[in-house]
Amino acid sequence: MAKIQIPRGTQDVMPGQVELWHYIEQKMRELCHRYNYGEIRTPIFESTDLFLRGVGETTDVVQKEVYSLAWIKDKQTKELTLGETQQEGLTLRPENTAGVVRSYVENKLYGAANQPTKWYYIGPMFRHERPQAGRFRQFTQFGVEAIGSADPAIDAEVISIAIRLYEELGIKGLSVELNSVGTLEDRARHRTHLMAFLENVRHDLCPDCQERMDRNPLRVLDCKVEKCKTLTKDAPSILEHLSEESAAHFQAVQDYLAAIGIPFTINPRMVRGLDYYTQTAFEIKMAEIGAVETLCGGGRYNGLVADLGGEDMPGIGFALSIERLLLALEKQGIALPVETGIDCFIVVQTEQAKATAFKLLDQLRQAGVTAEMDYLGRKMKAQLKASDRLQAKFTAIIGESELANGTVVLKEMATGEQRELPLGELAGAIRK
Missing domain, CATH: 3.40.50.800 (Anticodon-binding domain)
Known part of the structure; x- marks a missing residue:
């Protein structure tokens, strides 16, 4: 009889390794306590419609990577097509911002006296993508969400939590890449100019980018294919089409980061892969991690609370992979002070x-x-x-x-x- 093996893109975290996880998770909890973020635990699976509306139907995550489950009704599994499954079914969470915002809306936290609402989470996420170093189909994310404030200072605070975590674990050579993807109105103005530019090179772009042009042309600028990068290097920048308010917000974020000694570079091509982002977007990278250099990513999502049925409240957050963090520690030869042995x-x-x-x-x-x-x-x-x-x-x-x-x-x-x-x-x- 053939052996039953672990599913591709997953891993067993064994004794001897899990102690590193405990140490890192405790660091995360201690750090969030200092920043006054409380822990939230949401379900591992949610209504598929949450991710269609929250993450975005046009994203690669929803189009290609989600694990959707058939709808269970009266103890009988209803046969569904893929489209029907997405409309009626359940999906293993590919990310947790949508779930956190769903909980915020469902529990009417926008009416709470203490604002903004500041939460963190640690838990497994699921995406059907090609496994490689630091990237799994089941992976564990640590993330924070601050909902209820449009103040650019809290953008800087959220970025600082991620940076301070890496610093306290001893990781060196980090870089923060910063951009503003503007408001919906800013992007509409930019889209007109961007589409005019992209139409001239449409047929030379990769097939994914040709599809993105029709669904979300801004994401063409984030393509990792070298040919697409070259073809779009002179494309109109979103930063050239920011409103006065968005530009002022972006400048204030930069000023707050400078005030607390966090260096950054502006990357106008960095747009992130989820549709809910507005204004501030950022990534934290480490050059020597290998094929996957991004350790952490996040941004502001003003409008998402309203899209999921709540009052219109601004929000910002980030998520990072613990597996990728462990890879960074390994690459830099950092041994965590984990206690071993028994008494x-x-x-x-x-x-x-x-x-x-x-x-x-x-x-x-x-x-x-x-x-x-x-x-x-x-x-x-x-x-x-x-x-x-x-x-x-x-x-x-x-x-x-x-x-x-x-x-x-x-x-x-x-x-x-x-x-x-x-x-x-x-x-x-x-x-x-």
Whole structure:
């Protein structure tokens, strides 16, 4: 019988690796607490219509990458075409901004006294795309959302959260690329000039860009195909068509970033891949990460709350992949200070001592000591080797004489020093 293997584009995070995840996630939680962002947890799957309306029907994410599920009704699976599935079904979340905004609207947070609403999330996302280094079909995102303020200072705050996280983890060589994609009115003015330019090169563009021209021509400027980059290098910039208000907002974001010492470059071609972005858009990159250099991306999404049925409230956020963050740490040779090993391994010399050892093991654990014992009936020498493999700080040995005396021999593994003490004093001695 053939082995059942892990689905392509997914991974098992094993003991020995998962501790790095715990460390990073704790850093994220601590950082967000300092910035006064609370955690939100939304469902892994949502109505497909949420992503059609929120992320955008014209995006590559919705067109090519979503995992949609058949609609389940009365315990019977209704047969649906792909189009019907998108209209009526459920979709594994490809990103979480839409879900967070849906929750914000559904719980009427726009009426809350404390504004803006500041949330963060950590959780799995799903996209059907070609797996490569730092890119999976199931991946974990950390993101923040600030909803309810149009102040450019909060744009700078959101960017700073991502930068400070990378800095606190020791990552070097970061660059912030900044752009404004303007308001809907700004983009309408720009679209007229951009389409006039693109029509002259339409048939030389890649097939994806030819489709984007009709759906969302601004995204042609973000194409990664070298030929398309060359053909569009002189295309009209969105920055040339910003309203006075949008231009002032963009300049203020730059001023706030400069005030807190975060360097950036302006990239007028960077538009991001989701339709909900307005005004500020940004990416954080690391040149040496490999084929995928973008570590983080985000931007402002004024209008999304209203599109999903709420009052018209501005918002801004970002998301980053923890898998890609781990790849960056690996590329730069950064070892996180993750604790390994256990406090104590109990070695049993005789079968008669096992019940006492098991009771002692429970007492140690209740006292806050990480402890383990042998469950394979191994000889004393093999148990000591197991203690070494688990990187135990102490080994507690119980034999015939210790059992008779109600004592235990405690050995400190780093020094080899050992002493005999009453069973009831073991936990306190280890904690010291």
